[in-house]
Amino acid sequence: xxxxxxxxxxxxxxxxxxxxxxxxxxxxxxxxxxxxxxxxxxxxxxxxxxxxxxxxxxxxxxxxxxxxxxxxxxxxxxxxxxxxxxxxxxxxxxxxxxxxxxxxxxxxxxxxxxxxxxxxxxxxxxxxxxxxxxxxxxxxxxxxxxxxxxxxxxxxxxxxxxxxxxxxxxxxxxxxxxxxxxxxxxxxxxxxxxxxxxxxxxxxxxxxxxxxxxxxxxxxxxxxxxxxxxxxxxxxxxxxxxxxxxxxxxxxxxxxxxxxxxxxxxxxxxxxxxxxxxxxxxxxxxxxxxxxxxxxxxxxxxxxxxxxxxxxxxxxxxxxxxxxxxxxxxxxxxxxxxxxxxxxxxxxxxxxxxxxxxxxxxxxxxxxxxxxxxxxxxxxxxxxxxxxxxx
Amino acid sequence: xxxxxxxxxxxxxxxxxxxxxxxxxxxxxxxxxxxxxxxxxxxxxxxxxxxxxxxxxxxxxxxxxxxxxxxxxxxxxxxxxxxxxxxxxxxxxxxxxxxxxxxxxxxxxxxxxxxxxxxxxxxxxxxxxxxxxxxxxxxxxxxxxxxxxxxxxxxxxxxxxxxxxxxxxxxxxxxxxxxxxxxxxxxxxxxxxxxxxxxxxxxxxxxxxxxxxxxxxxxxxxxxxxxxxxxxxxxxxxxxxxxxxxxxxxxxxxxxxxxxxxxxxxxxxxxxxxxxxxxxxxxxxxxxxxxxxxxxxxxxxxxxxxxxxxxxxxxxxxxxxxxxxxxxxxxxxxxxxxxxxxxxxxxxxxxxxxxxxxxxxxxxxxxxxxxxxxxx
Numbered sequence: 001x002x003x004x005x006x007x008x009x010x011x012x013x014x015x016x017x018x019x020x021x022x023x024x025x026x027x028x029x030x031x032x033x034x035x036x037x038x039x040x041x042x043x044x045x046x047x048x049x050x051x052x053x054x055x056x057x058x059x060x061x062x063x064x065x066x067x068x069x070x071x072x073x074x075x076x077x078x079x080x081x082x083x084x085x086x087x088x089x090x091x092x093x094x095x096x097x098x099x100x101x102x103x104x105x106x107x108x109x110x111x112x113x114x115x116x117x118x119x120x121x122x123x124x125x126x127x128x129x130x131x132x133x134x135x136x137x138x139x140x141x142x143x144x145x146x147x148x149x150x151x152x153x154x155x156x157x158x159x160x161x162x163x164x165x166x167x168x169x170x171x172x173x174x175x176x177x178x179x180x181x182x183x184x185x186x187x188x189x190x191x192x193x194x195x196x197x198x199x200x201x202x203x204x205x206x207x208x209x210x211x212x213x214x215x216x217x218x219x220x221x222x223x224x225x226x227x228x229x230x231x232x233x234x235x236x237x238x239x240x241x242x243x244x245x246x247x248x249x250x251x252x253x254x255x256x257x258x259x260x261x262x263x264x265x266x267x268x269x270x271x272x273x274x275x276x277x278x279x280x281x282x283x284x285x286x287x288x289x290x291x292x293x294x295x296x297x298x299x300x301x302x303x304x305x306x307x308x309x310x311x312x313x314x315x316x317x318x319x320x321x322x323x324x325x326x327x328x329x330x331x332x333x334x335x336x337x338x339x340x341x342x343x344x345x346x347x348x349x350x351x352x353x354x355x356x357x358x359x360x361x362x363x364x365x366x367x368x369x370x371x372x373x374x375x376x377x378x379x380x381x382x383x384x385x386x387x388x389x390x391x
Numbered sequence: 392x393x394x395x396x397x398x399x400x401x402x403x404x405x406x407x408x409x410x411x412x413x414x415x416x417x418x419x420x421x422x423x424x425x426x427x428x429x430x431x432x433x434x435x436x437x438x439x440x441x442x443x444x445x446x447x448x449x450x451x452x453x454x455x456x457x458x459x460x461x462x463x464x465x466x467x468x469x470x471x472x473x474x475x476x477x478x479x480x481x482x483x484x485x486x487x488x489x490x491x492x493x494x495x496x497x498x499x500x501x502x503x504x505x506x507x508x509x510x511x512x513x514x515x516x517x518x519x520x521x522x523x524x525x526x527x528x529x530x531x532x533x534x535x536x537x538x539x540x541x542x543x544x545x546x547x548x549x550x551x552x553x554x555x556x557x558x559x560x561x562x563x564x565x566x567x568x569x570x571x572x573x574x575x576x577x578x579x580x581x582x583x584x585x586x587x588x589x590x591x592x593x594x595x596x597x598x599x600x601x602x603x604x605x606x607x608x609x610x611x612x613x614x615x616x617x618x619x620x621x622x623x624x625x626x627x628x629x630x631x632x633x634x635x636x637x638x639x640x641x642x643x644x645x646x647x648x649x650x651x652x653x654x655x656x657x658x659x660x661x662x663x664x665x666x667x668x669x670x671x672x673x674x675x676x677x678x679x680x681x682x683x684x685x686x687x688x689x690x691x692x693x694x695x696x697x698x699x700x701x702x703x704x705x706x707x708x709x710x711x712x713x714x715x716x717x718x719x720x721x722x723x724x725x726x727x728x729x730x731x732x733x734x735x736x737x738x739x740x741x742x743x744x745x746x747x748x749x750x751x752x753x754x755x756x757x758x759x760x761x762x763x764x765x766x767x
Contacts, residue, residue: 306505306508308463308464308505309463309505309508309509312461312463312505312509313508313509313510315459315461316413316459316509316510317510329416329418329443329446329462330418330446330450330461330462331418331462331463331464331466332464333464378508378510379508382504382507382508383504383508
């Protein structure tokens with residue numbers, strides 16, 4: 001069976017160029033980047049080259065790049081590394097759990113958190129952030145693009161507020177990286193986290209931008225790796241993969257590949273809205289317009305069905321999408337992001353996220369537009385009792 | 392797939408037959424939910440339904456059999472249709488049986504719907520029971536399994552014709568040791584996993600503590616159902632702290648002393664009065680059964696002879712079942728039966744076949760006459 005992967009916000013495959021770039025560093029150039037000898041120097045050179053690429057990707061100096069294990073570590077490090085008892089944190093209710101759970105942990109140590117809710121369109125109002133600032137506020141943590149809706153947050157305006165009020169600013173750019181141009185100086189953030197596997201690099205590698213002079217304490221201590229900001233032997237092959245993936249991401253943004261992806265996404269979205277009655281884009285305004293979104297993401301509600309059953313039905317038809325977030329057992333829970341946007345539980349449960357790979361094709365869209373209406377029809381036919389309960 | 396040996400073996404058997412199999416596990420209760428409250432360990436133990444260990448075991452079986460596998464979240468429905476009624480039944484002096492509610496509302500209703508929605512024709516479960524279509528009667532029949540020691544038909548008396556027509560019970564003709572042997576031959580690591588026994592959502596099995604913890608979590612006060620302990624003659628023997636602490640036939644923890652052993656023979660939720668009596672007083676000849684589901688027959692039109700089973704470990708006893716005109720039925724045992732308990736299921740057999748199933752509504756104790764029960 002043909003399989004179409006439309007869950008890029010969960011993870012992405014390596015691009016062939018990434019795989020090739022990494023290949024020599026598993027066996028041939030296996031050195032420890034901290035070693036004095038030639039093998040070590042070979043690994044060090046490759047890591048430094050990757051650092052240079054990531055610095056270009058962020059728009060910062062090489063010395064401001066810290067490699068780590070991924071988005072969760074970056075988000076955790078920003079919060080745990082900057083906040084102390086008595087501090088106040090401002091974040092949003094639509095952040096990834098890597099931020100929200102870190103804030104919960106810090107609550108036990110006397111760090112208070114204000115969670116700003118988005119509007120119905122999924123956008124955070126920077127004025128809400130400004131209003132939440134107190135004398136004890138030390139950090140603002142906001143995501144660049146939301147994982148569920150793709151909505152791009154007004155980080156530059158929030159950055160100005162942070163600068164004016166002298167508050168540190170962390171960006172979770174895990175979902176934005178590769179889909180949105182990043183320029184840390186324009187954003188005005190102090191820390192920014194990305195994850196490799198969301199942008200065609202391997203799982204288990206990520207990077208942070210840490211502005212010079214930011215008193216970010218490490219969460220891993222030990223050796224003097226990464227200028228004492230992240231102890232642990234460098235994950236050399238994966239770091240090289242991340243560098244290559246960032247290079248390809250910059251190329252995709254520059255050559256209009258991402259803009260083309262947005263057109264594919266729009267075709268998919270409009271197609272579903274046209275072909276399936278009782279559907280809509282989550283966060284859409286009454287006139288049908290939506291807030292600026294990452295090019296690959298569409299979040300759609302389907303009246304009168306359980307999203308979980310539709311996800312399974314589509315998977316068995318070869319289409320991989322997601323609905324809600326996976327709970328501890330692997331079952332689905334209604335998305336906290338959609339709930340924060342004001343959707344009721346029934347509609348949040350009846351929502352699906354389509355997130356396209358940048359390698360998606362017109363044929364992929366055709367296939368999905370062929371499969372989805374039939375699957376939805378079957379679900380609705382069998383559960384007439386649900387009619388009228390959604391919405 | 393619960394992660395136990397029975398449902399896992401079913402999956403392996405169907406796979407070996409070449410059927411197209413999809414594994415589904417119902418996520419029904421978050422075992423961490425009441426963790427840390429009184430009497431509940433911080434970390435849940437293994438061997439619970441919906442525990443991470445069990446989901447892991449189920450997933451490993453699906454991986455081994457190379458079948459698609461999904462966990463379906465039905466926590467809300469489980470809470471509304473099983474946990475809530477469980478709590479409120481106890482608070483009303485009844486002794487509920489959550490497994491039957493779960494079968495009626497989750498496993499053979501919601502799960503079957505989900506299965507059909509995702510393109511499956513039927514569900515197969517690891518229950519010990521048999522079902523078949525009888526063209527002569529034009530009905531789907533539910534029958535006791537080959538392994539009578541594992542008979543689960545008592546939990547399945549609520550199955551409708553539609554549900555029976557879409558269900559497979561591949562273990563119905565097997566003995567439990569044979570099932571374990573098939574599991575072993577299929578190289579399932581859990582072939583020797585012990586059977587689950589207790590109520591899945593009550594770690595530790597202390598239902599009283601569960602009711603207190605659950606209501607506290609919900610921010611609801613535990614209703615005051617304290618009252619008197621009395622004899623059938625009306626003599627007050629003492630006081631109790633709430634009707635939910637008792638079940639019919641209970642002997643321990645009554646808080647009274649007596650030369651002869653005393654048992655709970657009746658719980659009156661309205662007056663909070665719990666009646667105690669000696670062993671012979673525990674026997675009942677009549678009870679009323681409500682919410683009847685008919686299997687071998689379309690409806691009850693007159694008195695019929697059946698063997699009635701009134702709790703999980705009860706040996707079915709001969710009785711006459713008669714419609715009461717209000718959609719319920721009155722059941723009269725040939726020989727009085729011990730501790731007929733409101734809130735429990737009653738399942739009625741004709742030989743191996745399940746004629747009907749229902750819920751025990753009210754019970755007569757000794758002197759109360761049949762006519763009074765029928766019209767009450």
